[in-house]
Structures are given as C-alpha cells and as structure tokens.
Amino acid sequence: MSIRNIVGHFIGTISVIIYFFNTVFWVIPIVILSFLKLIPIKSWQKLVSYPLDGCATAWIGVNNLNQRITSNTQWDVEGVETLTLNDWYLVTSNHQSWVDILVLQRIFNRKIPFLKFFLKKELIWVPFLGIAWWALDFPFMSRHSKSFLAKNPHLKGKDMESTRKACEKFSTKPVSIMNFVEGTRLTEEKLKRINGPYKHLLKPKAGGMAFVLSAMGNQLHKFLDVTIYYPEGIPSFWDFVCGRVKKIQVKVRILSVEDILNSDAFGMDYFDNPEQRARFQRWLNQLWSEKDHTLTTMSSSK
Template sequence: MLKNIQMIMNVFLVMLNTAFTSFVVSILAIIKFVLPFLGVKVAMSKLANKQMWLWATINLWLLNVNNKIDWQIEGGENLSKDQWYLLISNHLSWADIVILSSVMKDKMPMGKFLLKHSLLYVPFVGLACWGLDMPFMRRHSHEYLVRHPERRNDDFDAINKACEKFRRVPTTMISFAEGTRASQEKMATAKTPYQHLLKPKTGGVAFTLNAMNELLNGVVDVTLAYPENRENPFDDLLKGRMTKVVVNIKLHEIDENLSGDYFNDKTFKRGFHRWLNGVWQDKDDFLKGVYSSTSDESQ
C-alpha cells in the first residue's frame, strides 16, 4: 500500500515537472514561431535547453530522494557542453530517458530524441518537443511505402531538417539504435547474436551521423544497466525500489569508420555495419560482466 502511494506521488511530481517544462518551452516555441529571426531562434533554443536542463536536474533530485541508488558511472570525463555529439545507447526501459538526461546533463549539451510523429499532437508536450528542435519520425509501414514511394525519405528529411537547426546551438542527438526496448519478451523471440541486446539498426544511426558529420566532435557510446531491477525498472524507479544504476560512457572519435556515404558507398556501408556491430558486441560483453557480478553478489 505504501509503495503504491509513493508511486502515485512520484508520478504526480514527475508529471508536474514535465508539465511545467512543457509549458515554458511551448511559450518559447511560440515566440520563435511568431518572431522567426535568426537571433530570436538561437536565443529561444538556448533558453529551451536551459529549461530542459532544469527538468533533468529536478528529476535527478526526485530519483535520489525516493530511491537509494548506487550510481556506478564510468567515463565521460572528456565531454564538453560546448560541442556537438551523436549519442548511441542500448534501450531497456522508459527509465532510460530520465536516467540519460539526469546523468549526462552536466557533461554535454542536452539531448534531442527521435520522436514518433504522433507525439507532435500531444498538448504542450508536442509543441515543447518541436520547440526543442526534436525531429518527428513518421515511420511509414512497408505497405504504405509501396503505395506512396515518394514518401520513402520522410524520416531522413526530418532528421536532416533538424540537423540544420542544430548548427546554431551545441547539441547532442540521441539514438536508441535497437529501435525498441530490449524487454525480456522481445529478447526471447528476437534473432539476435547478443545475449543482452537486440541488433542495432544501422540506417538511422548512419543517416544522423552523416547529416551532423561536419558538426560532430565525437560519437558518445553509452551502455545502461539496472542489474538489480531488470524486470520492471521504470515501475521500480517510481516505487522507490531502484537500487543500482550502471552507466558506462565511451567517446569515439570521428574517423574513417564514421565518415562516409552510407547509402551510396557499399564499401563504407559494410565497414560501418562492422563497426556498429563491434560496438554492440563490446556492450554485450560489458553487460555480461555487470549481470554476472550482480548474480554472484546475490548468492
């Protein structure tokens, strides 16, 4: 009963924090729309990012107040808030967005996520995300694209348009390369060579990388784990049951593995596949160590 009450209170506070942030950023978005001058757009984008930082800061405070978390964060010392990054991460739970924002907020520019286009119509939240220059993805079905082949590049165009805006203000673009959460159910049926991960989808990562290539100072590779809360990390987070969060951060420099035309250069495409699959294999090996050590401790 007590845990349910705590969960209700936590949900209310998180929603209140999110609603306030959405309201403020929406106002900034309206100003940017009404006064479409470059100086105004840059100023409003910077203010929106600061509001997003405040949202993440309050969330981190709520996490620590309501949970006794053993934070195990490794890496990220050489990152800067004045540079541009592409962040790739494994995806386990809705908790990932809160954790990533909270952990990375003082290390690098506030992150932008690839969002479903339907979120654009959610009151305040959609307008706020638009104000934060987050790209909205339509993710057309194969059947739709067969009927409308001219819409095949909609998602790529959305990313490219967003990346043009990112030139104005230091930005981190976040990609959950697996495309979906690696839940226990999905892992049981997925054809994946990894023990703890789904296969990464290279196309979206490659296009974002290509669109931001001139700006990028590096690719930030984050591995997340909730070793003692693997079943329901988001629920446990809200109920005050989260006990350990593992965040491993690596920085990959932009080199020949990351600079090329993925869609027209077959040699580069094969090399990029090898590189990303190698990154995912390293993640999987890291997670094996995390989960095995947790299992040993519980015995």
C-alpha cells in the same frame, strides 16, 4: 500486502505526483516561449532557444532531485568526467526499460547539451507537444519510402537534403542527438524469439544511426557509447519510482565521430551502396559485441 510494499506504493505515488506537477510547471513557459520562437528572425530564434533549453534542463534537474528524495538507488557511473556542455554529441545506448530515459537524463544533465531525438515530421502537428519539440530544436526527419521513391525518382535525396537544412541551426549551437539502435526495448521474450548472437542485447539496426551521421556527421564531434546495467534485473517505471531499484551501473565510452566518418565503416553513399551498408552494419555489430561483453563482465561481478 506487507508494510514494505505499502510504503513502496506510497513513495511511488508521491514520486509520480511530483513528476506530474514538475512537468506541468515547466510545460507552461516552454509553450509560451515556443510561440515567441515562431517569429521568423534567426537571431531571435537562437536567442529564445537558450531559455527553452534552460527550462528543459531545470525540468530534468527537479526530476533528479525527486529521485534522490524518494529512492536510495546507488549509482555507479563511469566515463562522464571529461564531458562538456560546449561539444556536439551523438549518443547511443542499449535499451531495456523506460527507466533508461531517466537514467540517461540524470547522468548527462548539465554535462552535455540537452538530449534530443530525431522525430518523424508528422509529429510536429501533435497539439502543444509538436511546437514544444520544434522550439526545443528536436530535429524532424523527412523520410520517403522505397516504394514512394520508385514512383517519384526525382525526389531521391530530397529527404536527406531537407533534414540537413533543418539541422543547420546546430552548426553554431552545441547539441546532443540520442539514438537507440536496437529500435525497441529488450525483453526476455524478444531475446529468445530473435535468437541473435548476443546474450544481453537485441540486434542493432544501422539505418537510424546512418541517417543521423549522413545528415549531421560534419556537425557532430563525439560519439558516446552508453551501456546501462541493472544488477537486480530490468525494472519497470513503477519499480523505479517506488525505490525498488537498489543499484544502477552505467559505463560511457567516448569515440570520435570524425574517426567513424573517415573509416571504411561509413561512407556518405550508405543509402545507395549495399556494400557500404554491409560494412557499416559489421562495424555496429562489432560495437554491440563489445557492449555485450561489457554487460557479461558487469553481471559476473555483481
């Protein structure tokens, strides 16, 4: 093993240790505040949510400092100049590696509200994490399968209704909702097996985004279309913490959620109307074609 590799592994180990202790440090106040938020007074819960988000933001801030200290990655980021903490965002991105999460947290930290994901309602029972996610206002979705609804038709629409109710807290407090529409991380094997229309992307799945828009469309203002590109190839988490990722390019495009909702592409009857589903899928496919073209341009200029 060369000296360069030994140094890289040493840096990676130090970086992972910092990530670990930083996470443990901030998990403690988050869990304590989570139990305080159980007090069923809305004004109190809203008040407690601010230091909770502050803890999560500080956790990301220390992670970002860790990255600056342990790596010399060059960051080329476009499109974040006009973002604010006082707006409501729906965010999507191509998904290639677990590093994508760190990239998104780094470029958006303190620029937009803390990124949150829709979670299955069953995850609320995960020890400690479940209550932490709940306290951090990660929206829990309630989805019934088609077979279940066929046996219980009186429950049709109840899942969306319960999710909308769970998201009411976001009407007065800005939020950023993250959704990876590809549904899984990109690999060369998946790209070849699927044999889709895109050179750099997997086929997008409209259901998740449609669910978010149906449940929260009137509360969200801006749609952030994020394109992440790694000029040297898709890195692993270990590559990243060892400082082997020399450059990361990110382009952010801002669209209006209102324009999407008012266009022919999307309708509130998405889940009941096959024609509406097809229109929205075509709109998302077009968005993905543009993203694929952007990635082709970025790869040709490296």
